[in-house]
Amino acid sequence: MKKFAQLFLSLDETNKTNEKIKVIKEYLLSVSDADKINMLALFTGRKPKRPINATQLKQWALELSEIPEWLFKESYDVVGDLAETLSLLLPEPQHQQDRSLSSWVEEIKSLRKLSDEGKKEWLLDSLDQMERQEKFVFLKLLTSSFRVGVSQSLVVKAISQISGLETPTLTHRIMGNWEPETFSYQDLTAEEDGTTDISRPYPFFLAYPIQETSEIKKSAEELQIALGNATEWQAEFKWDGIRAQLIKRADEIFIWSRGEELATDKFPELHPFMLNLPNGTVLDGEILAFKENQPLPFNILQTRIGRKTISKKMLVDNPVAFIAYDVMEFENLDLRSKSQEDRRKVLEQIQSSSTHQEIFRISEIITANDWEKLAIAREQAREMMAEGLMLKRKTATYQVGRKRGDWWKWKIDPLSVDAVMIYAQKGHGRRADLYTDYTFAVWDGDKLVPFAKAYSGLTDKEIAKVDNFIKRNTLERFGPVRTVKPELVFEIGFEGINRSSRHKSGIALRFPRILRWRIDKKKEEADTLESLILLLQE
Amino acid sequence: MSKKPLLEFNQNGIYCAAGDFYIDPWRPVNDAVISHGHSDHAKWGHKKYLAHTLSREILYYRLGEINLETMDYGESRVKNGVKITFYPAGHIPGSAQIRVEYKGEIWVFSGDYKTEDDGLCAPFEPVKCHSFISECTFGMPVYKWAPQKEIFDGINSWWSQNQEEGKTSVLAGYSLGKAQRILQNLDMNLGKVYTHGVIQNSNEALIRNGINLYETTRITPETTKEELKGNMVICPPSAVGTPWMRKMLPYSFGYCSGWMAIRGAKKRRAADRGFVLSDHADWDGLISSIKATECDTVYLTHGSTASFSRYLQGIGYDARESKTLYGNEEEADLEKEGSNL
Numbered sequence: 001m002k003k004f005a006q007l008f009l010s011l012d013e014t015n016k017t018n019e020k021i022k023v024i025k026e027y028l029l030s031v032s033d034a035d036k037i038n039m040l041a042l043f044t045g046r047k048p049k050r051p052i053n054a055t056q057l058k059q060w061a062l063e064l065s066e067i068p069e070w071l072f073k074e075s076y077d078v079v080g081d082l083a084e085t086l087s088l089l090l091p092e093p094q095h096q097q098d099r100s101l102s103s104w105v106e107e108i109k110s111l112r113k114l115s116d117e118g119k120k121e122w123l124l125d126s127l128d129q130m131e132r133q134e135k136f137v138f139l140k141l142l143t144s145s146f147r148v149g150v151s152q153s154l155v156v157k158a159i160s161q162i163s164g165l166e167t168p169t170l171t172h173r174i175m176g177n178w179e180p181e182t183f184s185y186q187d188l189t190a191e192e193d194g195t196t197d198i199s200r201p202y203p204f205f206l207a208y209p210i211q212e213t214s215e216i217k218k219s220a221e222e223l224q225i226a227l228g229n230a231t232e233w234q235a236e237f238k239w240d241g242i243r244a245q246l247i248k249r250a251d252e253i254f255i256w257s258r259g260e261e262l263a264t265d266k267f268p269e270l271h272p273f274m275l276n277l278p279n280g281t282v283l284d285g286e287i288l289a290f291k292e293n294q295p296l297p298f299n300i301l302q303t304r305i306g307r308k309t310i311s312k313k314m315l316v317d318n319p320v321a322f323i324a325y326d327v328m329e330f331e332n333l334d335l336r337s338k339s340q341e342d343r344r345k346v347l348e349q350i351q352s353s354s355t356h357q358e359i360f361r362i363s364e365i366i367t368a369n370d371w372e373k374l375a376i377a378r379e380q381a382r383e384m385m386a387e388g389l390m391l392k393r394k395t396a397t398y399q400v401g402r403k404r405g406d407w408w409k410w411k412i413d414p415l416s417v418d419a420v421m422i423y424a425q426k427g428h429g430r431r432a433d434l435y436t437d438y439t440f441a442v443w444d445g446d447k448l449v450p451f452a453k454a455y456s457g458l459t460d461k462e463i464a465k466v467d468n469f470i471k472r473n474t475l476e477r478f479g480p481v482r483t484v485k486p487e488l489v490f491e492i493g494f495e496g497i498n499r500s501s502r503h504k505s506g507i508a509l510r511f512p513r514i515l516r517w518r519i520d521k522k523k524e525e526a527d528t529l530e531s532l533i534l535l536l537q538e
Numbered sequence: 539m540s541k542k543p544l545l546e547f548n549q550n551g552i553y554c555a556a557g558d559f560y561i562d563p564w565r566p567v568n569d570a571v572i573s574h575g576h577s578d579h580a581k582w583g584h585k586k587y588l589a590h591t592l593s594r595e596i597l598y599y600r601l602g603e604i605n606l607e608t609m610d611y612g613e614s615r616v617k618n619g620v621k622i623t624f625y626p627a628g629h630i631p632g633s634a635q636i637r638v639e640y641k642g643e644i645w646v647f648s649g650d651y652k653t654e655d656d657g658l659c660a661p662f663e664p665v666k667c668h669s670f671i672s673e674c675t676f677g678m679p680v681y682k683w684a685p686q687k688e689i690f691d692g693i694n695s696w697w698s699q700n701q702e703e704g705k706t707s708v709l710a711g712y713s714l715g716k717a718q719r720i721l722q723n724l725d726m727n728l729g730k731v732y733t734h735g736v737i738q739n740s741n742e743a744l745i746r747n748g749i750n751l752y753e754t755t756r757i758t759p760e761t762t763k764e765e766l767k768g769n770m771v772i773c774p775p776s777a778v779g780t781p782w783m784r785k786m787l788p789y790s791f792g793y794c795s796g797w798m799a800i801r802g803a804k805k806r807r808a809a810d811r812g813f814v815l816s817d818h819a820d821w822d823g824l825i826s827s828i829k830a831t832e833c834d835t836v837y838l839t840h841g842s843t844a845s846f847s848r849y850l851q852g853i854g855y856d857a858r859e860s861k862t863l864y865g866n867e868e869e870a871d872l873e874k875e876g877s878n879l
Contacts, residue, residue, distance in 0.1 A: 013812075069846060081801070088799070090652065432801075
């Protein structure tokens with residue numbers, strides 16, 4: 001695992017894409033195939049299940065470090081990462097080993113069978129054989145977060161350069177359900193795709209946003225210049241649900257979410273129509289809460305996400321439907337190289353022959369000959385419970401990942417509110433010792449009520465300034481949280497708003513984020529709770 | 539009635555009432571004893587200065603015409619019956635711990651210090667005292683330095699790798715102390731060392747003070763890209779990201795600082811390489827130094843004062859936090875260096 005630890009360090013030491021690819025290639029060329037596929041698994045989020053919980057891990061490791069627990073906590077506040085904190089606090093190793101990544105991963109996977117005592121002995125023994133960097137990576141494997149700061153596409157590029165296979169092919173092959181035990185490096189890089197995984201999804205094609213803010217809207221002329229004639233585009237509403245890929249192969253069905261999670265069991269009402277699809281069919285579309293032929297707001301759907309079991313009541317109260325907008329595979333043939341128009345014809349044929357059209361819907365095409373008409377249609381999106389329009393070039397193939405040019409999302413104005421920062425907390429990772437996580441409040445009479453937390457959207461320079469302000473204007477501390485003098489105003493953008501009994505303000509925002517720092521505004525100019533409640537669609 | 543402490547913290551700096559002088563004052567005073575030449579400790583505007591001999595030229599360079607008296611380590615001056623003696627602090631050339639003795643009571647002000655012998659300045663010597671005023675910039679247990687040889691092996695191999703790739707190596711570190719420590723530990727067989735003007739000025743001041751430094755070449759508008767290629771450039775942190783760096787393209791940029799010990803801090807700097815090299819004591823260094831003074835009371839001036847004082851209390855010390863304006867050496871240097879670019 002020393003080489004893997006070194007890889008991790010080398011990746012940390014460069015910001016340049018080409019150097020990262022070079023370092024990954026060097027690593028791959030220097031280790032066994034078993035280590036290669038294990039590395040790929042880790043870099044694509046296929047981490048072994050956590051064998052030891054964080055509390056135990058921390059407690060046991062702390063015994064070695066000989067510092068009081070409060071000091072460990074403060075150290076963690078400085079470092080911002082459990083694995084890194086422990087690796088810095090633990091003593092030098094007394095023993096050595098040079099075991100491979102795959103042998104360590106295998107051992108970690110077998111740990112679950114051990115008693116707590118056995119786990120502890122194994123942990124302390126292992127830590128006593130590792131230098132700091134190896135310890136760090138090892139602890140990363142054992143704790144929940146294994147973010148590498150390297151996108152999957154870089155690893156794919158490195159493997160592509162070594163194996164000679166195209167990146168879209170590799171991106172497709174590493175999708176779906178696999179583990180190093182079931183999928184070898186030879187399987188990955190074989191000339192012919194020999195997969196037996198009938199659940200394997202295709203990489204999603206993602207749209208690029210048309211850049212607009214609430215002040216700068218694109219005119220019809222600008223769109224004409226940028227995108228050409230409106231007639232070259234297939235326009236649809238941009239549905240506000242969960243992007244999903246539905247697969248029917250060999251009489252089995254699979255529902256994949258965008259995050260490559262298998263969600264088949266969560267949407268039982270989709271099963272009957274999926275089972276009726278011909279074998280060898282893969283559809284792309286959106287799962288929405290849907291009742292009486294009407295889409296419902298996202299928060300209705302949200303009540304079903306994250307639940308292990310879906311109750312009968314929930315199926316009755318919050319039913320879902322699938323709005324299909326693309327087809328990647330039909331009659332076992334990969335259709336991705338066909339044009340948007342041709343795929344649409346196939347999709348219409350599949351959908352029209354379904355006997356479950358209330359659940360298996362199709363995303364209607366908005367017919368419009370020019371951009372003015374499309375702009376008008378976009379304005380109606382919110383009434384349709386949609387987020388705006390999707391524009392898809394009629395000649396476009398179905399591509400891999402977020403590609404500029406053929407698929408655009410054209411959202412309605414983002415919702416926004418001016419709010420006052422009242423609490424701050426330190427960030428993690430790159431921003432570990434800066435205050436980057438803020439809680440915002442709006443006015444309710446003469447009181448400020450917290451209503452949202454957000455931590456993205458500011459530049460590093462702004463963060464440094466805000467951090468400085470927080471440090472000089474702390475009123476109180478509660479553990480890691482500081483109460484800050486209410487003064488700074490920020491514009492908070494969000495995607496939706498719902499009632500919430502869990503929040504003091506009575507509302508909850510979806511995807512709140514900082515749009516910008518309103519240096520021009522005083523705290524008195526921030527919005528009121530009343531204005532937010534008016535946005536509730538009731 | 540409790541008696542007045544020998545040294546106290548007031549709005550101007552650390553004051554000795556018995557001797558009527560200040561140590562490292564941050565506001566203009568009549569009589570200032572200066573621990574070292576960094577700009578958060580040596581401020582402009584005092585009527586009289588007492589500093590170590592090896593701080594002389596740097597103080598003249600940074601503060602201009604001042605009324606300066608100097609003395610060596612081990613030497614003493616007596617002001618109104620209060621005896622002031624300098625001991626090496628190992629922080630930068632000329633850095634002194636200031637021992638103050640009056641009627642048998644002994645206080646030591648550490649200034650900034652590090653415990654490792656860096657080969658450039660006189661190594662730190664613990665001084666026995668009753669009260670010890672210590673910095674604790676890195677007073678958290680996550681800060682533990684590797685021996686400097688390890689760090690410099692890393693720096694030299696990074697330099698030679700950059701050479702192979704046809705790149706200039708650019709290393710950033712404070713212009714006074716860190717820059718010279720880097721210089722004296724580079725493998726001079728690899729190539730030439732170029733300096734940013736601010737660093738060259740510091741080098742020249744130290745050389746005037748009789749300190750031996752390797753030869754360096756000042757980067758001027760006439761310096762060409764070609765001559766820099768494959769060589770080493772040492773610059774202050776303030777030069778990073780400015781158009782001045784364009785001449786070094788293609789370069790690899792390394793940052794030398796104790797803060798580089800934490801991944802997050804390293805990433806924020808966006809350096810190609812972060813070298814964990816500090817002129818301050820690490821956690822173990824702070825604790826061993828405090829123990830070696832055999833003091834009862836510790837005052838902590840800057841750094842992780844809250845956590846470190848709590849820890850010291852836990853192991854039996856009377857440890858207190860003191861509010862000072864020290865610890866912004868980088869910020870202060872940035873301002874200073876900005877005007878000298």
